[in-house]
Amino acid sequence: MMTTEQPYLQLHFDVNGTMILQDKAIKKSDVKQILKEEFAKRVVGKDAEGKFVWNGNTNWETWEEKYDPEKGDLTFAEFVKKHFKGEDKQKEYQKFIDSPEMAEFRPIIDNLYEQSRVPEDGEENEDQHYYILPSFFQLLNHLIDNNRRFNIILRSYGSEVRLGKLRDELNAFFSGYHPRFKVAVQEDVSSAGSRGSCSEDDAKDEGYGAKDSDAKKSSNLFRRLSSKRRISNIIMAVRDVSELDVLEDAQNERKLESHRNIGILHRDNAGAILSLGITERPPTATEWCDTHTFDIPPGKYEDTRDGRSYYLNEMEKNPEKISVFQGYDAIYERFVSATKERETIAIRDDYPWWKTNHFASTAGKPHLIDPLDDSIHPIFFDDNIKKAQNNTHIIDVLDIRNNENIPFAEANDKYVVAAHPLRALADLDYYVKAVEICEGKRRVTSV
Numbered sequence: 001m002m003t004t005e006q007p008y009l010q011l012h013f014d015v016n017g018t019m020i021l022q023d024k025a026i027k028k029s030d031v032k033q034i035l036k037e038e039f040a041k042r043v044v045g046k047d048a049e050g051k052f053v054w055n056g057n058t059n060w061e062t063w064e065e066k067y068d069p070e071k072g073d074l075t076f077a078e079f080v081k082k083h084f085k086g087e088d089k090q091k092e093y094q095k096f097i098d099s100p101e102m103a104e105f106r107p108i109i110d111n112l113y114e115q116s117r118v119p120e121d122g123e124e125n126e127d128q129h130y131y132i133l134p135s136f137f138q139l140l141n142h143l144i145d146n147n148r149r150f151n152i153i154l155r156s157y158g159s160e161v162r163l164g165k166l167r168d169e170l171n172a173f174f175s176g177y178h179p180r181f182k183v184a185v186q187e188d189v190s191s192a193g194s195r196g197s198c199s200e201d202d203a204k205d206e207g208y209g210a211k212d213s214d215a216k217k218s219s220n221l222f223r224r225l226s227s228k229r230r231i232s233n234i235i236m237a238v239r240d241v242s243e244l245d246v247l248e249d250a251q252n253e254r255k256l257e258s259h260r261n262i263g264i265l266h267r268d269n270a271g272a273i274l275s276l277g278i279t280e281r282p283p284t285a286t287e288w289c290d291t292h293t294f295d296i297p298p299g300k301y302e303d304t305r306d307g308r309s310y311y312l313n314e315m316e317k318n319p320e321k322i323s324v325f326q327g328y329d330a331i332y333e334r335f336v337s338a339t340k341e342r343e344t345i346a347i348r349d350d351y352p353w354w355k356t357n358h359f360a361s362t363a364g365k366p367h368l369i370d371p372l373d374d375s376i377h378p379i380f381f382d383d384n385i386k387k388a389q390n391n392t393h394i395i396d397v398l399d400i401r402n403n404e405n406i407p408f409a410e411a412n413d414k415y416v417v418a419a420h421p422l423r424a425l426a427d428l429d430y431y432v433k434a435v436e437i438c439e440g441k442r443r444v445t446s447v
Helices: 028-042 076-083 087-097 106-115 134-145 164-174 200-206 213-226 241-253 285-290 307-317 328-340 351-356 421-426 430-446
Strands: 008-014 044-048 051-054 117-120 123-129 150-156 262-268 271-276 323-326 345-348 365-369 376-382 395-399 416-418
Touching (some): 008 328, 106 421, 150 328, 328 365, 328 376
Antiparallel strands (some): 117 123, 262 271
């Protein structure tokens, strides 16, 4: 379906390594250590009889392009995974971080560390760091400034989609409380957050575990830093109060609310089922996953989780809070509806299914595409996409018309982006540029 209007952007974001660098409470000492580890993991070299030999490339932004597994190249992370287990992995990372090879990158790491700090009244805050990468919010502001129609769908194998800290920072942004990025809202500061927000108490009532003090501390920090200087980046275009109400409603629609738009996607041999209002896996899922062995061929491990019955039963018990969408067509339509309504969704994907299918891309996070519909453009950002190996790896890119996989060459930098968290931290416009590349490639291939 051809259209002359700019398409809706349906932006899927992995969480760890794509939106955030890690999923625990951030302390000053942790952030620099995380940055060092992220650098170490991406250093490219060769395995010389159990010893990692760095290739000498100091241009860290080109490591992905210079990486050729067919010539024996591997990252330090791959080397460690190959030779070490358990706590020994962390020890090897620490040794490499302190090695002469890493010394050259320490000024770069120090600079990235400074960029991660939260400003306070024009000064850098020594003890607080952004949880979500600033380049993510830069993308949202760019899209809002350019009147683009879009939504965000968070996709993670972990439980962080339901944690208060992630929700708090997203909702702080959409409420105008983020200390660095402002959106078009107008609201009495004393009553801000009372409509449509995800407070700590609300999260507790919904049973999503947002009980840690870090989430509350993060939200309070943003409100304290922003309460005296909230601004709007497009407020001058508004002519009357009714337009202000429309703008405020638009931002409230984007907020994450537990029972409405946080859920779990379950995969099985029949396809998939999406359940909103619940993030728990079927009771037997963990045991089923843990007892799997890799000598069982992919697709031959009997699925005893009975996930469909579990989620349908949960919906019957609590129909006001849980909604279920069975099959790829229904899930696709729910995502499209969310995009057109500017609704943010957070989805916990099916890690047990991916693992028991030997981590094949065809068992990864489903990314549903209609290549013929130019009115909507789904893009998935994930740092686990193996670009150098021409493998979406963690993403199952599906043509919704026939449920067949879309090849990597066609999907790459059009429907999927191999995110690089360090580059996303170094370049505030990283995600803006990535979206522009994807849109450009789709325009060319649609002609």
